[in-house]
Amino acid sequence: MVRWDQRFFESTRGQVAALLRRRGRTVEELAGELGLTHNGVRAHLATLGRDGIVRQRGVVRRREGGGKPAYVYELTPEAEALFSRAYKPVLRGLLEVLFEQLGSGETEVLLRAAGRRLAEEWGAPPDGGRPEVAVAALNELGGLAELEECAGGFVIRGYSCPLAAAVADHPEVCHMVGTLLRELAGVEIRERCDNGERPRCRFEAKSPDGRVSPEPNPAITDGS
Numbered sequence: 001m002v003r004w005d006q007r008f009f010e011s012t013r014g015q016v017a018a019l020l021r022r023r024g025r026t027v028e029e030l031a032g033e034l035g036l037t038h039n040g041v042r043a044h045l046a047t048l049g050r051d052g053i054v055r056q057r058g059v060v061r062r063r064e065g066g067g068k069p070a071y072v073y074e075l076t077p078e079a080e081a082l083f084s085r086a087y088k089p090v091l092r093g094l095l096e097v098l099f100e101q102l103g104s105g106e107t108e109v110l111l112r113a114a115g116r117r118l119a120e121e122w123g124a125p126p127d128g129g130r131p132e133v134a135v136a137a138l139n140e141l142g143g144l145a146e147l148e149e150c151a152g153g154f155v156i157r158g159y160s161c162p163l164a165a166a167v168a169d170h171p172e173v174c175h176m177v178g179t180l181l182r183e184l185a186g187v188e189i190r191e192r193c194d195n196g197e198r199p200r201c202r203f204e205a206k207s208p209d210g211r212v213s214p215e216p217n218p219a220i221t222d223g224s
Contacts, residue, residue, distance in 0.1 A: 012036070013044050017053060017075065021083065024057055024074035045073055053079040088165035095170045108172050115179025122184060129186020131156065131205070137184055138162070138177070143201050156181060158201025161193070171195040178203055 008014040015034060019025060025033075030041045048054035057072045098107045122137055131147050131154055138145040142162035148155040166173045171193070178191040181203050192202045 013048060016041070016044050017048060017079070020054060020073060020075045021080070024072040026070040026072055028070055030073075052076055091163075091166050092169065095166055095173070099170070104172065108175055111172060111176040112179045115176040116183055118176075118180045119183030122180070124183050125186070129184050131185045131187075134181040134185040134189075134203075137180065138201065141177075145201060153187075153205035155205070156185075156189075156201070156203040161199035161201050164199045167193070167195050167199045168197075174201075177201065 009018060012034065016030060019030060019033060027038050027041045027045070030036070030045075031038050034041070036044075045054055049056070053076060054073055055076050057074050095107075098110065102110070125133055135145050135147045135156055138156065138158060142160065143158035144160045145156055145158040148157055161167055163173050163177065174191045174193045174195070178189055182189040185205070188206045189203045190206060192204055194200045194202065
């Protein structure tokens with residue numbers, strides 16, 4: 001897993017990614033700009049390719065004087081999105097405006113509606129949903145989640161929070177994720193997320209008698 005921090009961008013591999021962000025380049029072009037051997041460039045491209053950051057384009061360029069074609073390498077669309085640092089401040093700013101202009105009640109309604117919209121786009125199972133589908137969705141969002149079965153229900157435990165930049169100031173954001181998981185799992189879900197310094201997701205399924213099992217951790221705030 002690549003860490004998108006200053007250390008990465010100062011590394012040779014980060015410099016390769018930065019050059020490819022400007023435009024596609026061949027191995028020969030990258031080697032000339034970075035002062036590396038062709039084999040050295042290929043090694044970095046292979047690693048970046050395994051990480052899903054770089055791909056080889058079908059288009060090729062002919063070298064001057066003929067010879068074998070030179071393939072062009074470029075960033076993947078997923079890698080382009082990782083370069084952006086706008087998501088956190090934009091999300092926080094949007095939430096601030098919503099709470100100021102609409103209040104907490106209407107904002108919560110909008111967040112839950114957004115959760116349902118996400119579930120529709122995800123493709124909620126027609127058979128009423130399954131917990132495994134909800135866990136997979138949270139993982140794809142970056143939640144690092146696991147499904148834990150327990151007496152009378154289950155717990156979706158996330159070891160990180162995909163919306164950590166927002167939940168510290170606005171824990172109501174958990175309502176959006178909780179609604180998404182409820183729609184995908186097909187059962188009522190209670191939000192028991194830890195919104196502390198390092199937010200972590202925790203969503204519990206209700207048992208048939210209306211209680212939640214296991215008993216909630218008193219150190220975890222109740223988002224419901």
